[in-house]
Amino acid sequence: xxxxxxxxxxxxxxxxxxxxxxxxxxxxxxxxxxxxxxxxxxxxxxxxxxxxxxxxxxxxxxxxxxxxxxxxxxxxxxxxxxxxxxxxxxxxxxxxxxxxxxxxxxxxxxxxxxxxxxxxxxxxxxxxxxxxxxxxxxxxxxxxxxxxxxxxxxxxxxxxxxxxxxxxxxxxxxxxxxxxxxxxxxxx
Amino acid sequence: xxxxxxxxxxxxxxxxxxxxxxxxxxxxxxxxxxxxxxxxxxxxxxxxxxxxxxxxxxxxxxxxxxxxxxxxxxx
Numbered sequence: 001x002x003x004x005x006x007x008x009x010x011x012x013x014x015x016x017x018x019x020x021x022x023x024x025x026x027x028x029x030x031x032x033x034x035x036x037x038x039x040x041x042x043x044x045x046x047x048x049x050x051x052x053x054x055x056x057x058x059x060x061x062x063x064x065x066x067x068x069x070x071x072x073x074x075x076x077x078x079x080x081x082x083x084x085x086x087x088x089x090x091x092x093x094x095x096x097x098x099x100x101x102x103x104x105x106x107x108x109x110x111x112x113x114x115x116x117x118x119x120x121x122x123x124x125x126x127x128x129x130x131x132x133x134x135x136x137x138x139x140x141x142x143x144x145x146x147x148x149x150x151x152x153x154x155x156x157x158x159x160x161x162x163x164x165x166x167x168x169x170x171x172x173x174x175x176x177x178x179x180x181x182x183x184x185x186x187x188x
Numbered sequence: 189x190x191x192x193x194x195x196x197x198x199x200x201x202x203x204x205x206x207x208x209x210x211x212x213x214x215x216x217x218x219x220x221x222x223x224x225x226x227x228x229x230x231x232x233x234x235x236x237x238x239x240x241x242x243x244x245x246x247x248x249x250x251x252x253x254x255x256x257x258x259x260x261x262x263x
Binding site (some may be wrong): 007009043048049050052058059062087089091096099100103104 | 205206207209210212229248250251252253254255256257
């Protein structure tokens with residue numbers, strides 16, 4: 001008796017009942033040859049990585065079982081004769097089947113180790129996020145000085161009811177007011 | 189991963205994985221490039237044992253149409 005894992009793909013175009021029947025047929029064959037099924041996994045319909053017989057999807061099912069070696073030619077024949085089976089693969093499992101099952105999903109389904117992250121590397125400290133008003137500050141001291149002098153003029157203009165709209169004037173005033181605080185501190 | 193600096197550590201050793209699941213699309217894809225080629229271990233940093241197991245897993249996955257033999261289209 002040896003432990004094997006058989007995975008096969010069934011043509012998904014047939015209805016669910018016949019797919020189920022194909023799967024149970026394989027199961028029966030294993031059981032008939034004194035096999036013991038350890039686990040069975042119906043992965044369902046999945047996209048194929050490449051076209052097989054003009055099909056883009058396939059129904060996947062897997063059996064992990066313990067059976068005598070006689071099962072292999074029988075299964076092989078079954079898969080070959082029956083056209084519903086697109087692909088099949090039988091692998092011998094040489095370690096403890098329970099241990100094998102445990103390692104099926106090693107990284108976990110929570111995706112703690114996502115594929116994209118490995119390629120990115122460390123991005124470095126981004127520092128504080130720029131606040132909405134900050135970009136002007138970032139551009140350096142020069143514009144601040146200009147705005148400072150300009151601010152006085154604009155204030156005068158707004159007071160004398162200049163051409164500028166009230167909304168614009170207000171925003172420029174409030175912006176300038178916040179910027180004016182710092183240069184004033186420097187002067188003191 | 190190509191830009192990775194410093195000592196590379198085998199991901200499978202790190203996570204204490206002794207068997208690589210050939211039905212896990214995510215793992216197989218992670219170690220193949222866009223064309224479907226297996227990425228060398230000099231790039232991924234896998235140890236020799238796990239690279240060997242990974243290649244068999246990828247080749248099994250190709251048979252089962254879980255990963256492609258070659259990319260369908262490329263520029």
